Amino acid sequence: MSSSVSGTRLDAETIIDILGEYCGSPVETIVQALASKGGYFARLFLARRSDLPADLLAEFADINDLRLRKAVAVNPNTSTDTLEKLINDKSAEVREQVFQNPGLSEKVVIGILCSEYASYYLKLNPDFLSRYPDIKASVINFYADAKSPSMWSSFITSIQPEIAQGILQKKSNSTFWVERLAVAKNSKASQDILDKLAEDCNQLVRAAARDTLQHLS
Numbered sequence: 779m780s781s782s783v784s785g786t787r788l789d790a791e792t793i794i795d796i797l798g799e800y801c802g803s804p805v806e807t808i809v810q811a812l813a814s815k816g817g818y819f820a821r822l823f824l825a826r827r828s829d830l831p832a833d834l835l836a837e838f839a840d841i842n843d844l845r846l847r848k849a850v851a852v853n854p855n856t857s858t859d860t861l862e863k864l865i866n867d868k869s870a871e872v873r874e875q876v877f878q879n880p881g882l883s884e885k886v887v888i889g890i891l892c893s894e895y896a897s898y899y900l901k902l903n904p905d906f907l908s909r910y911p912d913i914k915a916s917v918i919n920f921y922a923d924a925k926s927p928s929m930w931s932s933f934i935t936s937i938q939p940e941i942a943q944g945i946l947q948k949k950s951n952s953t954f955w956v957e958r959l960a961v962a963k964n965s966k967a968s969q970d971i972l973d974k975l976a977e978d979c980n981q982l983v984r985a986a987a988r989d990t991l992q993h994l995s
Contacts, residue, residue, distance in 0.1 A: 792815065792816055792817050792820070806831075809824060809834070810834075812824060813834050813837070813838075818846075821838060821841070821846060822845060822846055822849060824838075825838050825846055825850050826849045826853070827853075828853060828854050828855050829855065830853065830855055832856065832857040832860070835850050835853055835855060835856045835860060836856075836857060836859070836860045838850050839851075839856070839860050839863065839864060844869055844871065847864065847867060847869070847872045848869075848871055850864070851867070851872050851873075851875035851876040852876075852878060852879055853879070854879065854881045855881070856879065856881060858881070858882075858885075858886060861876055861879060861881065861882060861883075861886055862886055862889075865886065865889070865895070873895065873898075874902065877890065877895070877899045877902050877903065878902055884910075884912075884913060887906075887913055888913055888916050888917060888920075891913070891917045891920075892917060892921075896917075914938075914940055915940035915941075915942075918935045918938045918940050919941060919945060922935040922936055922938075922941050922942075922945045922949070929954065929956055929957075932949075932956070932957050932960070933956050933957065933959070933960045934960075936949050936957060936960030936961055936964065937960045937963050937964050938964070939964065939965060939966045941964065941966070943967075943968060946961050946964060946966070946967050946968070946971060947971060949961045950967070950971045950974065955978075955980040955982070955983055958978060958980065958983045959980070959982055959983045961975065962976075962983050962984075962986035962987035962990060963990060964990070965993070965994065967990070969991075972987045972990055972991050972994075973987075975987035976988045976991060
């Protein structure tokens with residue numbers, strides 16, 4: 779008999795013994811007994827239940843077992859603190875489950891979208907930013923105001939209508955014409971910014987600013 783089969787049988791026998799011992803006890807008592815005495819498969823079963831207390835899920839998250847951490851990561855009852863810890867899990871499989879958890883707070887999502895996992899998260903949740911414009915604005919402003927953004931990411935963020943006016947003002951004075959061009963194309967840029975860019979030294983920037991002004995008028 780293989781060790782996995784014997785282990786499963788032992789777990790099953792232990793679970794039956796616990797259920798018999800605690801028969802008639804409150805559900806919370808039975809759950810605690812299964813979590814502490816029931817063995818691996820009992821904990822895995824519990825971790826998949828959306829009604830499991832958050833403190834037990836937090837305990838399971840600290841156990842060095844991939845399947846158990848994946849179950850905790852996707853459980854909607856897992857606390858924000860536990861999810862924040864699992865975001866940086868060494869396993870990509872665990873992180874993927876976290877990214878699909880419906881209980882992620884706005885703070886946690888913004889943190890993900892302002893990290894190296896941004897593209898991974900958006901691949902799993904492609905319509906997220908369109909559904910949550912407030913978060914979209916926070917993310918856009920983070921990348922637009924980053925210290926060393928790539929020229930491409932700077933252009934993409936600077937043409938978004940959710941970008942803050944203060945950042946548009948700063949970008950309109952950029953020494954890089956591509957950044958000024960993005961601001962010139964932004965319909966939310968102020969009249970003063972567009973008037974200034976309509977006289978820019980770069981022909982493309984001037985044309986874009988004048989075109990935006992024309993459409994706004």
